[in-house]
Amino acid sequence: MSVDERTSTPGGSPQPGTMKQTERIVNAGGPGRGPAGMVGQKADDFRVSTRRLLRRMRPERSRAVGVVLLAALSVAATAVGPWLLGKGTDLVFDGFLADAPVDFDALGRILLLVLGIYLMGALMAWLQGYLVNDVVQGTVRQMRTDVEEKVHRLPLSYFDRQPRGELLSRVTNDIDNVSQTLQQTMSQLLTSLLTVVAVLGMMFWISPLLALIALGTVPISIFATGRIMKRSQREFIAQWRRTGALNAHVEESISGHALVSVFGRRAAVNAEFAEQNEALYAASYRAQFISGLIMPMMMLLGNLTYVAVAVIGGLRVTSGALTIGEVQAFIQYSRQFTQPLTQIASMANLLQSGVASAERVFELLDAEEEEPDPAPSPQRALDRPRGAVAFEDVSFSYAPDRPLIEHLSLVAEPGQTVAIVGPTGAGKTTLVNLIMRFYELDGGRITLDGTDISSISRAQLRGNVGMVLQDTWLFEGTIRDNIAYGRPDASDEEIRSAARATYVDRFVHSLPQGYATRVEDDGSNLSAGERQLITIARAFLARPALLILDEATSSVDTRTELLLQQAMAALRAERTSFVIAHRLSTIRDADLILVMEDGRIVEQGSHAELLAAGGAFARLHAAQFSSSM
Template sequence: MSGHGPGVAPVQKPTDFRGTLRRLLGSLRPERARLVLVVVLAAASVALNTLGPKVLGDATNIIFRGVVGRTLPEGTTQEQAEAGLRAAGEQQLADMISGMDLVPGAGIDTTALAQTLLVVVALYTCGALLMAVQGLLLAGVVQRTGYRLRADVQAKLDRTPLSYVDQRSRGDLLSRVTNDIDNLTQSLQQTLSQLVVNVLTVVGVLGMMVWLSWQLALIALVTVPLSAAMTLVIAKRAQPHFLAQWRATGDLGGQVEEAFTGHEVVTAFNSQEEFARRVAGHNERLFHSSFRAQFISGTIMPAMQFVSNLNYVAVAVVGGLRVASGALTLGEVQAFIQYSRQFSQPLGQLASMANLVQSGVASAERVYELLDGPEQSADPADPVPPVTTGPRSRVVFDHVRFRYEPDTPLIEDLSLTVEPGQTVAVVGPTGAGKTTLVNLIMRFYEIDDGRILLDGVDTRRLTRHDLREQIGMVLQDAWLFKGTIAENIAFGKVGATRAEVEEAARATSVDRFVHTLPDGFDTVIDDEGGGVSAGEKQLITIARAFLSDPQILILDEATSSVDTRTEVLVQQAMNRLRSGRTSFVIAHRLSTIRDADVILVMEHGDIVEQGTHAGLLEAGGAYADLYQAQFAAPVVEET
């Protein structure tokens, strides 16, 4: 799989920020019922928490009334006490008590105070419980959404043409599936909860503030436009850096993946410094983009805090003056100050969410870019069933034309007929089109013109599943997953029995080295084939292909990692399994294809020669040149 290499894509702004955000919210549509319940629980919790400061203000009023009332003459009414204060020249104190409901000479009503405090505790306790249930439901909503996105991406990759995957960095694709979706779910978890709670809190608190004092509420509202303007300006500057951050993360992941995968080659060629330089370059890009994104978005909260402090000072000063004038009680001002804090805090949190939203939308854009990528052509609506009777696995190339790039010629007019049971060897220099030939049979790529027929049926009229079920393929780069040797072989056939696995192992000489292992077929190997040699690893993949019992067998340089002795064993096994099957063997080692029924020599996408090994050597053409170049003895000069 090819990668981007050290090149860096230019940083661009999101093509459609609002559209991506709407699409992201649309991904939550299956969770509508739960989201409604989340909003209801959040509203109830916010309502209870919003009542708290008002009730707590009533407790303050009970204490303050008791303290002030104790200083007044006992046995008088409130009106008499107020008149006495005015007569004594205490106008400000008289104004203050005029707005209070107190009993002169009485102390603090401890019973009323205790009841009020119990109500406060009950309100906050119930609010916390409702918020905990809301958080539990929301976590399920977000994680199920992430689960569906991962499933959609996996399904998309199954429909993605090989050409799309080949043109992209493996690390970048993995980053989209893992890092970006993880970041997206984390952003949803934090922003959805805060968004619902904070919006409801702003609405509820604003209502209580207007109810207590519309004059003080106006002071608090003056700061809202200023805060909103500051947030929009800062968020707009931060968004391109968040997108650059996640692009750099993907590039760095791709470079690190290449370094680890090719660690032995890097070490053998003393290229550690070169790879370290490349990784350092991507790492530096990630550092700078992340630093700028976090720093710029991080200034939102301090700016909001500054505006909130200005609002707090204004409310405290004006509120104190209104208490002194008797227009408000001390408890009401205390409640209003708490509401002022509660009002500015969610506004600040909503503003600080901008960086989370931007980061999440940037990741969502990368995920949706993958989901919106090209797809392989759909299977035919009325597919033709594969042939199951008579001679099978006859392959015909009928004037096939194919190019990877429109302006780069490769296969221009290829016609070829392979009869059932024939072993066809394909040789030629690198880039001649050998692997392309079998990729077209498998429909990994779609031909531009012409037809490829399997038993007289155009392969495009078969479903890909039916086509590939008839073909067994072994690649030069052997792929194993973490599991036992038996499980890796059984991967070639659904429901394979242990006896079938061992039979395939004997046919391909896998059993010869398996019996030397401590756990035999139950020996666990990792995804890199650790614990077995390169040749043994390749033999396991060949056994997997043989177990699938294909009608067509494709070996793409399958013996390149096999030693000479094992190569002979594999050739013998292939001869036993060749009956009734068409085999395509792509090989650079011409010693492995001497007994092929037909040898095709390809150059620049065309078949320039075909025939048997002996016939082509006798003809003295391109094959003879390849053979002589490979097997001619070196000339030793005498000194």
């Protein structure tokens, strides 16, 4: 939805430069942006973001407790197995030393017990995975819900600063990355930590000396891993920010592909893509390379531990302090001890990437929301508004240092058609956006039937306003659904009546499926004029008390425009209408014409009165009609 003039910033000055800048103005039209339209970057805190992500699992805590219990049982079963197998080894070895038959009955009982324990551990691990999937998907589902609800509570100024591709990247790519990270790390990380504790306990039980030797490498690994993670975290943040910037560029270049081709900007767009792509490649390479150092470092430390345990364990066996089975079990435990540490280290890059994405989602969830609606009050009901609109000493600016509208006052009586004209950037669309409360005023007030609109809920206010924009917006539904968008409960006859009144009916019958024809890809299977007619029919069916027309007939041919003028006259009957006009021929019958320049109303009156006055309107009229001759 366009929220300001189509080719200028709110301050009124044209914005030169690339197609990207033009596209953002078309989509947002708000205040000036920072570099690449990105939100301000702040210091990232891995621990704080991780704790916050874990807190989001609180609604699933009963299942999370089940995950921990099942993981503990599975790990316990895995930890007991090597010790029992060591007992079996001692039975065989003792039989050979004593030159006596091996007690295969006892050995068989040990092996059956180990098999049963391992089967139980596998079952517990399977149940744990099932619950983990439930916990993670439930958490991510709620995160998506929170983000969706948050988007609808954000002020329009947030979207002015945020490129669509960057916002979509947060809502889709980043949340998907969080989901993947939780899915892959939650179960494995928990199991690895419990395994370290269980195995360490068994190691100290068998041989405190060998256990201390195995523990000697832990401080080294923790220190080295911490240093690597601290550096790679910054790179993962950069990687996802670069991903968002690249998505924004790709989305803009695809949306504006026709303009890129027409103005010969393919080379420039490709060059910028190459630059963004190279920056993403560099950030991703650094992030993955630095975090990838953890795995080989942990493997080296694990192998050193294995050598030390094997040598010293062998010496302890020769001295009679340990049995062969105990050393065998300890060597297995040393592997089981270093393996989860290695797994935890190998998950570092995935975990950091997921937390980096979570931070970006949290930035969106923490964004300042629009002011809450006032508490419901019967005195503020707008069941049947008459449509009297008054601006009382209104001031507004997108940026404090760039005033746009200052001390503006006007009155639109019920049923009047008020046309707003002026040069690009004069503040025409801003004026009607203030009526819709897309932005809050800096000073003064706007009233509807004498009631300050700031004391009315936005939903109630906007439910009584219909808009037809110059930039048509259709969703991927049927033509019937698009017409009934403002009144989903409308009957087929009401929909067809609105379509006939706005001349949609005449071209719908030429389509293979009539009103059931699906609109594809923002209406690419319809002409620009047909899309415009559907948006007009949508407003016609809604029958609002206030009507806002932003050059609503700009995309139709001359013959259709003449027919639509008659339909618009019926649509405007008995309701207050604000018409933003660029073609002055379309507003001859307006009750009141406002001429705006730099956020001020410099003239007002009827068409004839303003022409006779020979002022700003007369100059606009002369310039437009002389250029069309």
